[in-house]
Amino acid sequence: SMQATDTRGTVLVTGGAGFIGAHTAVELLEAGYDVVIADNLVNSKREAIARIAAITGRQPAFHEIDVSDPSAVDKVFTTHRIDAVIHFAALKAVGESVAKPLAYYRNNIDSLLTVLAAMQRHGVRQFVFSSSATVYGDPHCVPILEHFPLSATNPYGQTKLLAERILADIVKAEPDWRVATLRYFNPVGAHPSGQIGEDPQGIPNNLMPYIAQVAVGRRESLRVFGGDYPTPDGTGVRDYIHVVDLARGHLAALARLETKGDSFTVNLGTGRGYSVLEAVAAFEQASGRSVPYEIVARRPGDIATCYADPTAAYEMLAWRAEYGLERMCVDQWRWQSQNPDGLG
Numbered sequence: 408s409m410q411a412t413d414t415r416g417t418v419l420v421t422g423g424a425g426f427i428g429a430h431t432a433v434e435l436l437e438a439g440y441d442v443v444i445a446d447n448l449v450n451s452k453r454e455a456i457a458r459i460a461a462i463t464g465r466q467p468a469f470h471e472i473d474v475s476d477p478s479a480v481d482k483v484f485t486t487h488r489i490d491a492v493i494h495f496a497a498l499k500a501v502g503e504s505v506a507k508p509l510a511y512y513r514n515n516i517d518s519l520l521t522v523l524a525a526m527q528r529h530g531v532r533q534f535v536f537s538s539s540a541t542v543y544g545d546p547h548c549v550p551i552l553e554h555f556p557l558s559a560t561n562p563y564g565q566t567k568l569l570a571e572r573i574l575a576d577i578v579k580a581e582p583d584w585r586v587a588t589l590r591y592f593n594p595v596g597a598h599p600s601g602q603i604g605e606d607p608q609g610i611p612n613n614l615m616p617y618i619a620q621v622a623v624g625r626r627e628s629l630r631v632f633g634g635d636y637p638t639p640d641g642t643g644v645r646d647y648i649h650v651v652d653l654a655r656g657h658l659a660a661l662a663r664l665e666t667k668g669d670s671f672t673v674n675l676g677t678g679r680g681y682s683v684l685e686a687v688a689a690f691e692q693a694s695g696r697s698v699p700y701e702i703v704a705r706r707p708g709d710i711a712t713c714y715a716d717p718t719a720a721y722e723m724l725a726w727r728a729e730y731g732l733e734r735m736c737v738d739q740w741r742w743q744s745q746n747p748d749g750l751g
């Protein structure tokens with residue numbers, strides 16, 4: 408098999424200091440790719456770059472830039488011979504997107520258009536995009552297949568729908584583009600080294616980081632949003648996927664873009680749903696800490712149940728998730744307990 412010193416090409420990872428981007432950078436470096444990270448650190452820390460290098464023993468190039476700045480992005484493409492782009496850079500807080508729609512449309516759409524325009528100028532045609540299960544809105548049934556109707560109930564989700572539309576139009580107009588649109592379900596967990604993980608600023612919006620902060624003693628108790636959903640225990644059911652599995656899905660997508668000429672859209676999930684209370688119990692088990700909770704009102708905009716049919720990813724990419732909820736919690740706890748205040 409390939410040795411880490413044989414380069415497999417250079418991948419530009421926008422948003423590569425962030426949660427999923429950093430894990431993907433690690434997998435790319437370990438697989439023998441050269442990695443160039445572009446991130447403005449709006450939701451991440453420079454220390455993440457050092458941690459990626461510490462885990463892999465290889466240094467990614469790093470440009471602290473806003474990827475909606477055309478001249479800054481152009482300079483990245485003239486400095487490095489980029490073969491493919493994985494575009495993670497985006498703002499992702501659903502509630503904040505409702506309060507600040509203009510900032511979300513501006514950042515998420517402008518960054519996409521700027522990166523695509525630079526690729527066009529520099530003749531780079533392989534693009535992997537971070538989409539989200541949020542594009543399915545409130546699905547009529549589960550598991551969710553890629554052909555299900557798309558909708559959005561908040562500006563964040565709208566930016567993902569609009570991005571998918573933009574990409575589809577580009578591929579239609581210029582068939583030499585190779586675009587992988589990856590719809591992530593609920594990424595959680597952390598790298599098994601405990602060196603990188605999710606590091607939310609302020610009060611976590613998402614379940615697993617909140618649970619982890621309760622377990623480590625940073626917060627009093629979890630508020631469970633709704634105990635009266637039509638689910639086995641009344642709490643919301645989601646398809647949690649280990650971030651390392653998710654990162655590897657990007658390498659599988661890239662490998663297909665390199666070998667086949669087609670563009671595609673696939674779910675990246677495990678195909679299994681767990682309730683909020685199951686997630687709490689699994690985290691207590693993994694951490695040996697108790698996670699007190701109270702059941703409160705539903706969170707506006709939440710749906711009862713969401714999990715993927717991951718068959719298409721398996722058939723097209725020969726990829727499937729390996730890790731279960733227990734491992735997700737063990738790895739998230741290692742990260743949380745070794746870095747109780749994140750990356751500082």
Ligand code: NAD
Pocket residue numbers: 421422423424425426427428445446447448449450451472473474475494495496497498499514518537538539540591592593594
């Ligand atoms: P994250 O916030 O940890 O990472 C995003 C990174 O992009 C951050 O490091 C941030 O500083 C950077 N960034 C944002 N705007 C930028 C800009 N204009 N220029 C340069 N850098 C910029 O989030 P994440 O969880 O790693 O998410 C990565 C991608 O996956 C996002 O596109 C997100 O919408 C998508 N996604 C995330 C989830 C999830 O639950 N985490 C689910 C589905 C899809």
Ligand code: WQD
Pocket residue numbers: 499501538539540541592593594612613614615617629630631632633642643644645683706709
């Ligand atoms: C999971 C479950 C909550 C917090 C969001 C985005 C989605 C995607 C992934 C980017 C739900 C419950 C949560 C808490 C709780 N992101 N919960 N107490 O809402 O499935 O998806 O992240 O694309 O677009 O909407 O994830 O982790 O916020 O919630 O009870 O403090 O946990 O009600 O059932 P969600 P989540």
